[in-house]
């Protein structure tokens with residue numbers, strides 16, 4: 001039976017970050033279980049044309065592994081994936097990864113206070129600490145539409161791009177028009193005979209203003225790290241001091257961001273009816289604000305149309321909209337996002353007293369600081385409940401979480417205990433965060449992937465600065481200690 005001090009689930013940005021931090025703390029007795037055959041997580045899965053990051057790479061990168069070789073301000077998927085591979089190699093993480101290892105269940109053994117991890121139906125792996133780094137956006141959401149089986153053409157989801165389906169001269173429907181769709185639509189529009197975008201609601205969209213970095217800029221960023229850090233700070237400040245206040249409802253910030261979005265729309269769209277169709281009727285920031293320069297221009301192409309009538313059903317030859325019109329297509333692409341709730345839905349997690357995580361989170365996921373939930377000792381989350389952002393880089397959050405989890409692991413080891421967050425502490429935190437979230441733009445919209453009823457289980461309520469501050473020091477008093485921990489060196 002294989003035993004480890006820690007098992008990390010997922011080899012994306014979260015898993016790699018956690019591994020680097022464990023190793024820096026001298027903890028090497030861990031593995032990373034990755035269900036796919038390569039690392040990278042979302043940056044391995046999302047290979048649609050034009051896939052790139054909508055957070056500038058100077059901020060969407062580890063603070064301990066700044067990179068002066070980014071080609072663009074907003075990097076393409078391939079360069080981000082390469083950065084992940086290079087970082088994993090440089091920090092000695094790669095040989096800890098076990099590929100094609102799909103975790104089916106985690107169950108906490110109360111006698112020994114360790115986790116039994118079931119993988120691919122094989123002998124369980126035993127770990128003192130389980131660390132979930134599976135992310136929030138990896139299970140494709142495909143809406144249930146009548147007639148789905150009847151459609152005779154090809155269908156696929158943006159995160160499972162079918163490179164074997166040639167779109168040249170095809171009639172293509174794209175369902176959805178958010179962060180993923182606006183990146184690939186400009187890349188495929190010209191090759192399609194006809195491209196119809198089915199828009200349920202428009203999005204606020206800011207200009208991206210991207211360009212290739214010049215050689216001297218990369219050289220300067222390499223030779224003068226202070227300049228690279230200053231640039232990173234400015235990108236961070238743009239999100240914290242303009243976008244976040246807009247999401248929080250600050251009138252001046254909201255006005256500035258809205259004006260920038262309107263200017264962007266008006267620059268490319270001259271037809272008043274189309275402009276109207278593309279103007280959201282909800283507060284800025286209530287859904288993710290998009291950054292894109294080439295989506296609006298393609299809407300002016302003669303072979304591209306925007307359809308706002310709701311989809312009624314798929315038919316053998318295409319789609320029927322609510323107004324009774326038939327639309328014929330060869331290919332339907334779902335750019336319909338991800339199943340974000342419930343969290344960790346694809347793994348059965350059983351904690352103290354046989355309680356399942358899905359039961360504990362039946363009303364929506366919650367976790368103290370996004371990293372720990374009561375009844376599941378020594379189970380740690382990266383990018384867990386209430387840690388998603390609408391204004392900045394998730395990597396800032398991941399680093400804060402990984403540093404905190406290392407402290408928790410060290411504390412548990414030093415005291416020979418498993419740590420279970422106190423139920424009242426977690427509840428107080430949850431009430432605080434939910435109360436603050438009710439006041440933000442995210443709450444002022446009926447539905448989005450951030451919301452489950454009136455609860456917002458996905459997003460953090462404040463600044464990245466505040467989050468980092470609150471995670472800086474692990475406070476053991478907020479945890480209950482569970483003994484004994486019987487994974488001894490002799491056993492392992």
Ligand code: NAP
Pocket residue numbers: 052053054055137143158175176177178179180181198199200201287288311335336337338447448449
């Ligand atoms: P998304 O934001 O969830 O958008 C899904 C789109 O599909 C929306 O336009 C939605 O319309 C539409 N939709 C969903 N169900 C539908 C239905 N039944 N009928 C018609 N339309 C439907 O998904 P996403 O674009 O894949 O982005 C998800 C998240 O991934 C983003 O918020 C972002 O955090 C992340 N992402 C990041 C990057 C990056 O560059 N870093 C790139 C892509 C994605 P409604 O708006 O009306 O719901």
